[in-house]
Amino acid sequence: MTAAARHATRGGVTTVRDLGDRGYLALALRDAVAGDPTLPTIVAAGPPITTPGGHCHFLGGAIAGTAGTAGGAAGVRAAVRERAERGADIVKIMASGGNLTPGTRPERSQFGVAELRAAVDEAHRLGLPVTAHAHGTQAITDALAAGVDGLEHVSFMTADSVEPVPDAVLAAVVARRVALGITIGVKPVPGFTPPPAVLSRLPLLHAGGRRLYEAGAVITAGTDAGIAPIKPPDVVRWAVAQLAGIGMTPVDALRAVTSVAAAVCGLGDRKGRVAPGFDADLLVVAGDPLRDPAALHDIRAVYVRGVPVSH
Template sequence: MQVIRAARLFDGDKTVLAGEPAVIVEDGRVVSVRHDGAVPSGAELVDLGDATLLPGLIDAHVHLAFDAGADPVGALAARDDAQALEGMRAAARTALAAGITTVRDLGDRGYLGLLLRAEFARDPAAGPHLLTAGPPITTTRGHCWYLGGEADGVEGVRAAVRARAERGVDVIKIMASGGELTPGTHSHIPQYGIDELRAAVDEARRLDLPVSAHAHAGQAIADAVEAGVDSVEHCSFFTEDGVGAMPEVIERLVRTGVVVSATLGAVPGGTIPPRIVARMAALTDLFARLRQAGATIVFGTDAGIGPPKPHDVLPHAIGMAVRMFGWPPLEALRAVTSLPARLCRLDRRKGRLAPGMDADILAVAGDPLADPAALFDVRAVFRLGHRIR
């Protein structure tokens, strides 16, 4: 038995404790959370002093196969599978060292993420809990076609969903619109229509898999919501030259409970594409509108797609939400703990410090509920009770 004690604790939901709270851990699970910091007889004490304990963070949208370099697509194309897998392994460990104990990989090449998932399941201290989509489903020459997920038409999409289920993926990722990393596609233009998206959702439901839709274009978002996806990645309502929120789509999104996976987080000084910079004010207004409407919002960084987005970038998303969007720190922290755990169907294991949950724990100096910058001063990271930092 292990007792992990600090000056403060945030449980991942709404509870904040002070006065030397402690988490009691046994066999990789949380046994109890104590308010008084008392140590049971015979237990090993890990006293972290003036630190805050919180659940390991969850990044709801990463790409471990992309190297966060200036040309992530070209770099991946130049690697064979063994080299790509080694790069993914290193990226995952970078995330874990920052306290990101669960990552949802929404697009790899050749199902390499499944190999890594099995590897980390055998040795939890080696990497984060990994959820993987395999190659995202996309149209011929559509966004991220080079990852190997091309499928056209209703029957083609159904077959693609079945193929991923047979491989054992955790989530279906479908590219409802074009994207920024693929010349010849455009973020403001849909790729699939409502029939293909409904086919993807229907087949995934039959196979008990959630569906995540990449969607920048307003019509693509509308169709994805109408089709019944579980989450919309980006949800940026891009037009050809700006951002055009669609109130009726936002209202339906909220009413049906579709989760918005907001793409936040960039390292300071990183070069962000000018077309994105030009839309930042409008995107800030959009996400304020989504929040005010009552949308469930989680943070996914899109880590790996360029230099501003290394695989440990998630703490920057929390600071961005507080500084730019005016979110209370507690709300921003829920968007990387309990809320994405629910989206990822892990809420009985991850995202909270409570009895029965996995002992995935982050400890940081200071108080991130007062200043999110505290998240960068990592004092300890535990993965299923194993201390890896």
């Protein structure tokens, strides 16, 4: 994880949000940042809350209890309290299954509204935001009903396609300013491609993202950095150009990975902008990324909290 964090800074990523680790390792790395100027600022969730055998259960965040039962809600509350006691910055809960975990399905819900609401209520009581991994429409709808602060992926996947964004969901995410981490960002690597289940749905996924963007939703690039060679720790550099696929203008794409992302991470008062009083986190490139996003790969210097980082 330390090597991945340094890879990120060398690529110009000066702040990261880790929404799923094993054994709270990201929190330990976060706390080491003060003594190591080569590490980015880290916002950490710890192991994501999931069901036994559920999405990313191998990270150790599975709880007992059946969806919709009082026991399940109590288990979720206890899991949130554990993360707060360990010093997590945010709570991540797997509202649906995902492509990464055999035996789970993205379109299937893992928690009911009662359990998701228990997570939100307990987290907010303890001063923590909640973001939900949610692919299927039911999981997205339930997470919104529960009052989550953010949604990751928000793809509206079905077993073999993608559903249009429902009007009620669109209205809710825009009115409540729910932060959407749209899954985007791929580095071209010979011999590697996204999973077929994703590639076949890409036009429909982009159409859904475009509708959310045009309606004024809060959108960041949820890159899933680090899970594959096509998603290295600094993959967000490629996401900027790819955000054009959902209709983003170049300036909105840059804001999505800087000032908007900083606000979503709870750091909008000191990150994401070049302004007096803000941290001196700087990526210096040759060229104008507003005209050519590929300029982001021509890195000349990186500064993390005012300290130059070799790249």
